[in-house]
Amino acid sequence: MNTDRRETKLFEQEPVPVAIAHLALPTIVGQIILVIYNMADTFFIGLTGSDAKLASVAVCLPAFMFLSAIANLFGVGGAGESARSLGRSNKKDAGEACAFSFWGCALATLVYIALAMVLRHPFLNILGGGDPEVHRYATGYLIITVGLGGLGTSMNMVTAHLFRSEGRSMDASIGIVCGSVLNILLDPLFMFVLLPPGKEVLGAGIATALSNWIAFAVMIVLQYRRRAHSVLSFRLPAHTDRDMVKRIFGTGLPACIMTLFENISYACLDRLMMANGTAAQAGLGVAKKINMLAHATVRGLTQGVLPLLAYNHASKNFRRMKQAIRDTVLIALAIGLGCMAACLFAARPLVGFFVKPGESLTLGMRFLRILCIGAPFSAVAYTFISFFQAVGRWQSAFVLAVLRKGFLDIPLMFLFCLVNPLTGIVAATPTADLVCCMTAFFLYQLYHHRNLRETASM
DSSP states (O other), rough: HHHHHHHHHHTTTSHHHHHHHHHHHHHHHHHHHHHHHHHHHHHHHHHOOOOOHHHHHHHHHHHHHHHHHHHHHHHHHHHHHHHHHTTTHHHHHHHHHHHHHHHHHHHHHHHHHHHHTHHHHHHHTTOOOOSHHHHHHHHHHHHHIIIIIIIHHHHHHHHHHHHHTOHHHHHHHHHHHHHHHHHHHHHIIIIIIIIITTOOHHHHHHHHHHHHHHHHHHHHHHHHHHHTTTOOOOOOOSSSHHHHHHHHHHHHHHHHHHHHHHHHHHHHHHHHHHHGGHHHHHHHHHHHHHHHHHHHHHHHHHHHHHHHHHHHHHHHHHHHHHHHHHHHHHHHHHHHHHHHHHHSSSSHHHTTSSSSSHHHHHOOOHHHHHHHHGHHHHHHHHHHHHHHTTTOHHHHHHHHIIIIIIIIHHHHHHHHHOOTTTTHHHHHHHHHHHHHHHHHHHHHHHHHHHTTTOTOOO
16 A cells, blocks of 8 residues: 555544544654653753753743744644645645745744844843843853754754644654754763863753754655655745635644744743742743643644644545544543643652752742643643644634733733732643633534534534
């Protein structure tokens, strides 16, 4: 059976749980390893015992994650459009959507890198790097990870999204896993062997940038080897249909906005937490990274399932689409509940793995137990956001994206800060997750009753 037939069978004929497992498991593994390698920087920097160094990496996280926002805009949008085109048996449009997304991501990333480098000092101050020592470490880390490694990072991510549009979740995860494992291996080499003492943050940045460039190279090699069977194209497009571009942006914008607002939210959180001291910033940075594991796992699940939903929506197989969304919600909820329980009952060993006993550890435990309460709610919200992206209902996905991060949690941070300047601002995040989850379920039910009631199979 050739590659095209295997992928068509996966989207159309395999039992839905089998299809979800095939598409999502590699993506989930890739996302988990991605979080682990992000944690590796925190772990190795934590060995220095410096709160300022830990805080500097936490301050740079939003700037680094903005690369994900760019990759999601073009990657999720391009993958959704490509999968819908394949569902209509239109391979030409699928290839054009891929090409536009690939090169559009490259251009947007270069523009962001240029702005971030020119405005790096006020940029870092806005992100919470006002302390002179934290600012000094963060500047070097930003220049390396974003300035030198940013293009490799975003292109690695966007290529993985495009691979998933034709069911190649394993290929998508290979590049991500290679980069993550390499980063974990390179971290101690650059931090403690090749660079002199005091340059640990810079060494972590070099390891991250180099590993992401190598991961992108692996992605290109994988595509070259599959070029005879793949409908995807990375050739610079001579002409792109405007309506297709609108659909790509319509699908990708909610994912981009959600990631962008997550970064703005984290920046506001760090900025407000700065008033509580460097130990509080360091503890918060560790708690956020641990809490990211639940979000990354569910994000991997929903990214893997999105092409399945988009394909069956385009081919009008609504029964299969509904079963896929139902099963995905249940799996996401189970993941969220499991992560919440682990963080609640094992906060001390989890945070203590990264920081030494002291104020940072105590505060990190408190912050983690607050943040993790939102895990099951955000898991359900993520799933419905991906559903709306898959079926082309960008308005609903956009509403949920800006509601969860931006319209709710940032105002709540300032409001809760008046009640408790330390833990109140952290509690804004799970509160926003709860409201977003309820809104997502309501919008899905509204969509279901308006669009699927007349379908007898539903």
